[in-house]
Amino acid sequence: MTASEPWENEFKAYYVEHSRHWVRALKYFRSLIELRLSSEFEEVVEVVGRVKTVESCVEKIVRRRYLTGISPEEHLEQIYKRLTDFVGIRIVCFFEEDVAQVAAILRQEFYVIAETNKIEELEESEAMFGYRAHHLDLSLEQSKSDQPGFKLFGSISFEVQIRTIVQDAWTTLQNKLAYKKAITKMARRKLAALAAVFESIDHDFVELRDQISTDPLAPISTEHQSPPLQSDIGDESELYSRVLSVIAGPISPAMWQRLMLDLDHLYPEWSVRVILAAIEEQLVRISSYFEQNPNINLKPILKIRLLLYASNPVRFKPMVPISDRQVFDAWSAQERGVQDAKKKALRGQG
Incomplete structure (x- = not known):
């Protein structure tokens, strides 16, 4: 496909028209997630988000062949149906069991459109190592239509990726080195081997945490740590x-x-x-x-x-x-x- 094809020009016009609204939606969804996690779950490293760039959208549409076999008059409808991550949020946790707990909290707070547990998918295979994360496509629950943001953002879906610090580090490095690139078979084998090492590190940190928490020699503090203070x-x-x-x-x-x-x-x-x-x-x-x-x-x-x-x-x-x-x-x-x-x-x- 070329840049001059009608669907691409029309899609870019649609993107320009809606991108500011997606930025506002991102801030709203992120604040909802942070508020919910702050009251129920302390073990979150960070919650970050982004609005997908128009270039990334076009590249994904082409790479995944979203329009193959689709008549021209249905192109835009197909794009809007398939491209569910205009708004994306990433939640980084300390340990693997934290990922499941955060996913459970999000299921309670939002309507789940689709869910993919890439951690379980890999663990069910004896020979595969690679990208590990929990993905959810979400939207606001219809039952929460009384919320101030529902009228503005109730029709917008967004993707959440939940992963550990170690998984996030591997993904960042893998994307830097090989994502959307043609690399040799040997390089792919090396990436798979490194993925196995990172997976082992994730498990080792859990074991180390459990060992420290049950170590009778570990010092126990009974004092409350004072919080960082603001202005007054x-x-x-x-x-x-x-x-x-x-x-x-x-x-x-x-x-x-x-x-x-x-x-x-x-x-x-x-x-x-x-x-x-x-x-x-x-x-x-x-x-x-x-x-x-x-x-x-x-x-x-x-x-x-x-x-x-x-x-x-x-x-x-x-x-x-x-x-x-x-x-x-x-x-x-x-x-x-x-x-x-x-x-x-x-x-x-x-």
Whole structure:
């Protein structure tokens, strides 16, 4: 195919028209993922994203023969149907089991269009070594149409790649050396051998982590690590120490920093006095919620987010992932029903 073919010119015009919207969608999807992971999963190294360049789109269409056997009038429709990664996000984790946990969280948060576990595919083969990652094609759930971003981005699908640090390193090097290039058979054999080495390293790090965690000689720290602070050091330091005493559990520096960013965004005029008053007002209620729901996420960071949400559901709604919020809201409605029934019974007795 040449650059002058009608489908390519028409596609490039479509790309120019929509690319800015894809950039906004990327920021929105990435923020949703980071918010959800920050409340449920600490073991993420980074979440990065990109909008696919027009050149990469055209190259992929040609390389994968998306238009082979397709009539010209159906070219663009076929492209839009097959090219699902205009918006792409990569999540890098520490260990292989983290990849599966992150994938499970994303399944709960988004609608899954397609899923490919390239790690399992390779492990089912006795003789293959190569690219290892977990891919999901996602979109916003229809059930979340009340979210502010749904009207803007509900029709956009995006691809998420989840892999470990080691897998990411191998992929980066492999792409640099050989991706989309014609290389010799010997070079491919060498790449496969290196892939086997990287896979072994991934497994070795898991074994080393388990060994360190069970080593009786490993020092155990009982002190909470203080988080990195932003602008108002006094306020944040005081709030951090008071929050720890209230929730009786550690919060990692990264999660505390994310909480502060969310708080600054949703409530710019916040103060230690106001936030602590809100937390203390809802503490009994939230403690009761956790006691009555022992199987839910019990991480301290979710507890503090729920405390804020319970104090002002309108302002702090984005603080809590939608699935956790739905469970809490259902419990709250049930509790209100119980209290209303008790009040009605007391009035009847009077």
